[in-house]
Amino acid sequence: MNRTVESGKTLLVDGPASVTVVSGKVKVFGSVLRNGRKVVIREGKRLPFTVEEATTFDISLGDNANIEEVDGNTIPSSWIKAYEELLTLQMKPVTAMVLGTVDSGKTSLCTYLTNKLLNEKQKVAILDGDLGQSDIGPPCTIAYTFVTRPITDPFNIEAKNAFFVGVTSPSKAIDKVIEGLVSLKREILSNNLDFVIVNTDGWIEGEDAVNYKIQLVKQLNPDILFCIQQKDELASLLNALEKRRKVIVDSPSAIRQRSREKRRSLRELGYIKYLKNAKVQSIPLSWLKIEENEFIGLSVTRGNTKKAWKIYELLGMKPLRLVELRDKICMVIGRSRWLHSDNIRKVEEFTKKKVVVVRKGEEEGLLMALYDAERKFLGIGVLLEIHYRRKVIKIYTPVSKDVSMVAIGKVKLDKNLKEIPPAFTEENQSNSTTFKRLF
Ligand SMILES: Nc1ncnc2c1ncn2[C@@H]1O[C@H](COP(=O)(O)OP(=O)(O)O)[C@@H](O)[C@H]1O
Ligand SMILES: [Mg+2]
Incomplete structure (x- = not known):
């Protein structure tokens, strides 16, 4: 669709849309658009085309896109x-x-x-x-x-x-x-x-x-x-x-x-x-430095220290992974394993730290970042699985360079790369009311 807008007016375009300047003189946020220049407006975004000399646009509008002409410049x-x-x-x-x-x-x-x-x-x-x-x-x-x-x-x-x-x-x-x-x-x-x-x-x-x-x-x-x-x-x-x-x-x-x-x-x-052309990669955990995390992190116990054995004894089981962080003890247990709350309390008394229990499989979908040896950011990925026995991590990522370090986030994505809302816990409950509006 072609449309000509007079000088002194602004064309507001709500995406998803694409706008090509056919002729004239127009700016977007101070950037002069040459004739022939195509601008893509994402869904949820609005761009003001400030017309300085009568301009003809070639416009394609996607679903729910919109255009509106207003007088003057919308830049305050x-x-x-x-x-x-x-x-x-x-x-x-x-x-x-x-x-x-x-x-x-x-x-x-x-x-x-x-x-x-x-x-x-x-x-x-x-x-x-x-x-x-x-x-x-x-x-x-x-x-x-x-x-x-x-x-x-x-x-x-x-x-x-x-x-x-x-x-x-x-x-x-x-x-x-x-x-x-x-x-x-x-x-x-x-x-x-x-x-x-x-x-x-x-x-x-x-x-x-x-x-x-x-x-x-x-x-x-x-x-x-x-x-x-x-x-x-x-x-x-x-x-x-x-x-x-x-x-x-x-x-x-x-x-x-x-x-x-x-x-x-x-x-x-x-x-x-940022996940375009991603592939599944399996990386041995021993090749990676992993930022402190509930699922992996640096395990001070290494599974065999006296302290670890004491924890296993109090728990009445050996978890897949035991991680001691600054303020808490995290353990990963099998999907169908069950831990008695009394035993968890005993471990909390013994270690003087809060115990956080996560289940194998809960790591699936977590957003993560991959870095090189100089801590240069290489890209993001989605954590698919941590295989504790084989000691490998499976990541869906477009990064193909050598990865030296990874950081695991709290955001979870599903297979269509849509955010999965966090589980409903007390902590989330109090946060969600304050931040609902913001994020
Ligand atoms: N002067 C303007 N005229 C028309 N639309 C504008 C103007 N300034 C900003 N917008 C649009 O309003 C939306 C919100 O602005 P944005 O700069 O993204 O806000 P923020 O970064 O604070 O969330 C964006 O789609 C943006 O392009
Ligand atoms: Mg912004």
Whole structure:
């Protein structure tokens, strides 16, 4: 379908859709689209095509896609001012951090600032700290990349390196998110750059969120903060960040809010993208360094120490695997084995740690990350099975390079790469009410 839009108007396109510029002059978040350029808009995303000279588009719309023409530019004037302020900063490299709630326009502001900077021949990196709605790198990771050409959607560019967190919500992995961002920022800064644009997750309301964001700002120490406000949702955070250089910007009114389901299905597009061409691989456990985990982890007991034998005796059985972590004892038992709660209590008294019992098979579907010997992120995979007796791990992954280290996440995927909601436990129950809206 061809459509011509007058200058001074904006064409809003809700995906899934593809739009080709036939003729005219048009921008998306500050990126000028050449004639013949095709832009794909994912389901759940909306792109504003800001028409500067009458433009003809060739548009294909998928199911539930939509187009709408509006007057003027939907990029708020406060974003233009924010960019101007960013340019006034003299020190190089400049680190700018974007803060805002879910669906406030964080990704779009990062895209806009990056494009504007690239138009000025600046060297720019984007560090994406939004786990739940990752733009760069797979879902549940933090990632960065150097952007060399203006972009319409950072989802289309490949990550330079990533740090796997393994959950979709930062509330469950505050320290890890901060650790990942700090280490990736350090890596970015070892390159010659002018600007680092840091995106963050949308968890900003409530005391825990505010404390987390304060920590994040402290550790990453950005030179400037761009805070996107819809109403007054950032009030307590802004108060706490009083001494920081910051610019408060508007959330575009043309923004499209997404339901939790939409956010999940956008994430699932990420799993599909990063698991394309995956194959089943069996790797001996002895070849791998495994990040501390309930299913494998570093077993201090090695099955034969005095302590392990005492635990087996108290349990009245020998589990498939016994793992002692900092704060708990984890054991993996066969699918149909049964453990008496009295015996578990005895082990807890003996070890002074909480006992967590997992069943063989429960590991199936867990999202994981694969790294090389230098801890460079190679990609994600889905854990299919840990064979405790044969001591091999079966992973569904597109990674074909030598894997030295793996990290196992908490997110579980089914065979169609859809997220399986976590089992209903007390812990999840209290979390789910607070975070339902967010992730
Ligand atoms: N100025 C704008 N005009 C129209 N749509 C916009 C504008 N800014 C953002 N959007 C769209 O609104 C949706 C939410 O914005 P996004 O930047 O993804 O928010 P966040 O990263 O905070 O979740 C996206 O589909 C985005 O493309
Ligand atoms: Mg985003």
